[in-house]
Amino acid sequence: MEQQYLQKPIGGTYMDINNNSAQKIDLDYILERGVADYSDGDIVIFEHLGGKSVDGSVKLDMIMMVYCVKGRMQCDVNGKTYTANAGEVMIGLPNNVYSNYMISPDFESRIFGLSYAAAERNMRINRDVLDLIGYVATNPVISLDDERQALVTKYYSIIAHKIKSPHGYFHKEIMHSLFQCAMYELFAIIAPHVQYSHDGGETKQANLLFRKFADLLSANEGKVRSVKRYADELCITPKYLSFVSKTVTGKTALEWIHQSTVKNIERYLSHSNMSIKEIADILEFPNLSFFGKFTKSHLGVSPTEYRRQQSMKNKNL
Known part of the structure; x- marks a missing residue:
């Protein structure tokens, strides 16, 4: 040109x-x-x-x-x-x-x-x-x-x-x-x-592996937060799972795992009448304190405050 x-x-x-x-x-x-x-x-x-x-x-x-x-x-x-x-x-x-x-x-x-x-x-x-x-x-x-x-x-x-x-x-x-x-x-x-064939080629293999990882994330609904657990289910090493995830999406496997958990926390806090302890239990957090720290680190506020903010937002609408 x-x-x-x-x-x-x-x-x-x-x-x-x-x-x-x-x-x-x-x-x-x-x-x-x-x-x-x-x-x-x-x-x-x-x-x-x-x-x-x-x-x-x-x-x-x-x-x-x-x-x-x-x-x-x-x-x-x-x-x-x-x-x-x-x-x-x-x-x-x-x-x-x-x-x-x-x-x-x-x-x-x-x-x-x-x-x-x-x-x-x-x-x-x-x-x-x-x-x-x-x-x-x-x-x-x-x-x-x-x-x-x-x-x-x-x-x-x-x-x-x-x-x-x-x-x-x-x-x-x-x-x-x-x-x-x-x-x-x-x-x-x-x-x-788009070619939807899933056989052959390193890129296609990486995409297929990440799809399987994504399916596991969806099925576990935020309850499993260990890269090793997912890697074991996929019969690969945690390091390789994170490499594939980063290559395909630009994010590590742990980032995707945390995102899945956060989405489910938001869903339960916003659309259920479950207590904070019940939500922590259903998402298999070891204790209420750890659940509170995890929620605040990702949502910026405590579970109770996040639920209050969502309630006020819905009332305003």
Whole structure:
């Protein structure tokens, strides 16, 4: 591609993939640059990255979807060059490193971001999702046909309207629903291209192993918190299970185990009349004190306080 066509790096600075200190890009970073049209702590919507300089390479700590409305953009993703033209979406995944970002003078875009935490809460990790993520990891540019380009435009028009009229009940929920609809439209485009075969290849074997781990996590409902226990069930070493988990998802096996437990703690505290001790017992914590410390370290408050906050929130709604 001709250099004179793609002539605008971020802030006038080309990003160097050889720079080991990659700038982390997350929702807080976007907000600090003052370019967000909408943000609620989980999702962010904006049209450009602004004029402040970004030195070196950048690493995503969020999911970012850049819809190219006009012109084109080019960047290196983990050292490999990709180009998105008008009518295409470039999807960025957490832990990907981006460098040598350039855009054409007439470039226009719509950018949607989803925090890592929100993605973990809202996307159930199953075989289909893992296969989709695996495909996007090596094929980050998705072409939209005319019909889906029109759909994305309509979604954005509705979202833009809601941004301008933020008042009313369930505003955040409505924004998240619109965002999820747009994501599923992308999933529908990607799905036919994904190979769901689970035999052969180190990557497929790693994905298959993690799927089995995810199935065990779901079945145990947060009760088992030992990496060794899961590794024994899968007939592998704890170190290898964590390696596979980190390779496939960017998170260690212990992080996934703790996330599963926290989700179940939230569920019991928010949607059951069980006492704190009963919840600790059903999740097989050794004692109430350990349960309280675990909950506070992950949710920021004690189990009693978390239940009180959820009760107040429901009353306000």
